[in-house]
Amino acid sequence: MIATAGHVDHGKSTLVKALTGAEPDRLAEERRRGLSIELGYVWTSLPGVGEVAFVDVPGHEKFLRTMLSGIGPVPAVLFVVAADDPWMPQAAEHLAALDALGVAHGVVAVTRADLADPAPMMARARAEVDRTSLRGAPVLAVSGATGLGIDELRQALEDLVTGLPAPPPDADVRLWADRMFHIRGSGTVLTGTLSAGTITVGDRLATTGGTVRVRGVQALDQDRQSVSGVARVALNLAADDRVELARDSVLFTPDRWHVTDTVDVRLVGDEEPPEKPALHIGALAVPVRVRSFDATHARLTLERPLPLRIGDRALLRDPGSRQVWGLTVLDPSPPRLRRRGAGTRRGLELAKASGEATLAEELDRRGIASTDLLRRLGVPVPPDAGPWLIGERAAALVQERMASVVRTYDEQHPLAPGMPVPAVARALGLPSPDLVPALVSSPLRLEGGKVLSAPARVGLPDDIERALAAVEVDLAEAPFVAPTADRMRELGLHRKAIAVASRADRLLDLGEGIVLLPGADALAVGWLGELSQPFTTSQARVRLGTSRRVVLPLLAHLDRRGLTVRHEDDRRSVR
Template sequence: MQVIATAGHVDHGKSTLVRALTGMEPDRLEEERRRGLTIELGYAWTSLPSGEQVAFVDVPGHERFLATTLAGVGPVPAALFVVAADEGWMPQSEEHLVALEALGVRHGVLAVTRADLADPGPAREEALARLRRGPLAGAEAVAVSGRTGAGLPALAAALDRLVAALPPPDPDAPVRLWVDRAFTVRGSGTVLTGTLPAGRIAVGDTLLLDGEEVRVRGLQSLKRDVTQAVGVARVAVNVRGSGAAAQAARGAALTSPGAWARTAALDVRLVPAARADPASVPSRLVAHIGSAAVPCSLRPLGAPGPQGERHARLRLDRELPLHVGDVLLLRDPGRARGDTAAGRVRVLFAATALDVRPAPLPRRRGAARARGEELAKAAEPGAGPLLRAHGFLSAADLRAMGVPAPGEPVAGGWHADPALWRALPARLAEAARAYAAAHPLDPGMPVEAARRALGLPDRRLVPALVRPPLALDGGRITLGGAPGLPPRVAEAVRRLHAELAPFEAPEAGTLAALGLGPREVAAAVRAGALLRLGGGVVLLPGADERAAAVLRRLPQPFTVSQARQALHTTRRVAVPLLEHLDARGLTRRLSEVLRQCPEVAGGAMPSGLPPPPRSAAWRSPPGSGTRP
């Protein structure tokens, strides 16, 4: 199926033509049929000679209903442009054509209707001359009378050729259905209708309606129940699930989750519409895309280019689901009635979205101009300009923006601007050195601190930037070489070495008197200047190796008390020291009471001893004291 908008300035003749082609009444309202004036969007469909089905969205031609007209033509790929033989090209014809051209519609057929009332030749030539100046230059022209049926077979054949020439839509594209009607059916709930330009909708799908989750409970296409619809198609979707469904109206959007960026701010490239006079651009406009019409404000970014093109930031009054590359029409809502008749169109710009998640502009002079220059450098919207502007974008960000990912992510699903990524390892090294100088007692720069210092969006990016002499150890970035100690701490450790016996542990008060608090002791341990055991016990470095050498000379196996006496130390030191030796494999627990050095007697262990206990916690023998 294809969907075609019928546009032009004649109302009665246009609707009559659709009625003659399809056998259906496109004017749904009694007032429309009474006045011969299209007020609301009308829908009709038929089969062409080839068997291809085509649906028509009949849009109003009167200047007062331009917003409704734009809602109808917004989502469609082609147009049946209607001009009356007895009136020729009219101001409303120009405005409709300007809208189609700005939206990028490149396929169409010209129908010169009311050929029974006047010679269609002059109107045909006049209309074709105008079409040749724009993207619809290749449109076929057919003279036709909706009243008598003359020319209808030729028009159907021309429409068949038009449909065959349309580019095939992507059935796997993300869904974005702009709602042009919303109503409630008793017993079924909310029904949303619209033109599905690409992708597929199936019964049971979970979609988002203006950002809120809904479920598809029923689906029709051309009033026939279907289990799925593939674009291009006219569809009616019965949804349930959120409060948004009950409040839905024209301009709402039904979208695939995660596939569109919902935004109220975007940076755009503005191209003046044909016959528009954008010399004085109002600060408040109406942005049209799909069936949505949203008031917005416009902030210029830099000066206009040689062809009148310029860049701007739009701030919409409500969020819309957008992709980079989407085209919005900007209309001046303040133009007085009669402007169209005077030859002034109300569609001022076609605005192409270049960034749908722009960063806030800095509060400094020249920031807007600099952003405009940055946007002007991008020949086409894409990942490269976006990454230069943002630095980093996740794969999910790019998908929501509708931009193909530029190769593989650098780390953690993130894509980076190549120039920025190349510079970051050197910046990380500088940050690590600065952190070490400011925090000499810390074991290294925490990954989170590095993330903040470099302005990274995710800490998973930090490990990918670590290069020698930096190293990543335990969630901290360390500098190469043995860590040094500040002079004050080094002097305190030297004094401690001079005062301690080999297996003597200083009390907390002694350490504090020397200026060795927990952070200083931790730094000394990392530097290899002290050995820390469990329970806050601190010994001289190498005390464990010396203790193992002493214990090897004891009769094997031995008890804690025997080890304590051999080492001339206290139980406060002996217990954590033996646990440390167990962990290093320098001693081995044989039972609740006994240990042995594995290397004694060539490594042979005494036979007939019970296996080591499962618990690693030391339990003293009954009646043992806590001091020697």
């Protein structure tokens, strides 16, 4: 797709007709007045490229809004100025709009080269264009009336189209409609420029008010089963009852775009924009309210919600002065600003944004974000990512606070330490308990749905501390001779006390009232590794100097931890 641009009556439509053989001014009023009022669409076939469509936009100042709707979704431009006229205001205005949108692919045609020497205007056009995003674009002298330079122009356009980046056919669809009409027997038809993605008959597309079903697809006046961008398409649609379609509707892939009426942007312009300009994006013009943060960053509140992503390019235009500002969308899902000075702080934060949707940058700025929101904003997210993601800085802060919160909880609940995961999430203000397990790190540990602090930081009751000291003495010389049931009762180590000490990593609880000191399992593996492998239960009992009452649950514990392997003949080997 290539859009035209330039001052009124400088020969854009004539040039397009010379290239394609078709008349872009299809309205009777356009042909009568000799100027374009609506967008015109024609196409031709270029050697080595195939079919190329042209969007012929009006050059008259009264129809600048229509012109912007034509160039908005199109990746390349044919910029037209006349050799027999001076550099005109609408040429400058169109070029400023193209520059603000960041259009970098184009060809400049100096028309009416049969009526005046084209050299002065070619030099002026080169100087003007080279101050914009179109710098370096070829400048050619042509005449739509005589055919002068048309072959060279076709070659330049072929080179232009060949050099355009190919949009991914599997991209999420967003179609800015610019025309709507009804066909008896078929229903509603919307037309627009598909910049990326694929639309297929039978697809369901979302609007800001519901969904529609694609009943038919046309491209270049031909019925198609599917069409991929960049392409000019006409869609025959069946809408839900609650959907009201209009010529400025937006159709997009359901559940893949963030629909918003508030967006933070970076502006490019010489002056501060007015409070209530118009936002031109795609083929739409939407009134907005501007809240400036600083000279280059602002928050826009849109009159209607739109599907927007990080990196979208658009224009602000003052309808009174007709001045334009280029903008880049930095955050379509910005935070609320409640405190005094929040706008100034937000401007400083946005100054660090690159304007590109990168995972690292978004997590650094947002701290914590849902995977679904990030994908809707256009941020590449790994396919195996969980429902929530957290940035490195935010994770470090949360982990520091988590250690303090859990330590305080365990000190307040010495007989039942371990803070439940949902309680941890609430205490830290996390949006979901799903985030907690990934943030647990030393000295904390996750066990049985609870987060526990390190043993050294958990103060156990004095009676339990005295009992543990006695157990340590008992097991000092014979680490695998577990205290008997009578000894445990004597020390007051009942079931609840054992559980408390086990959670604090002060006892190794093997079940059935059998306890050893922490690290006894690792010591056992070392001693059993000295035996000939594999070994029997009896050999293990002898080597550890204990009884079957202790060795059986100890070996089962080692099996569960994967420290030993049990064979079919009930013998074991140390891994």
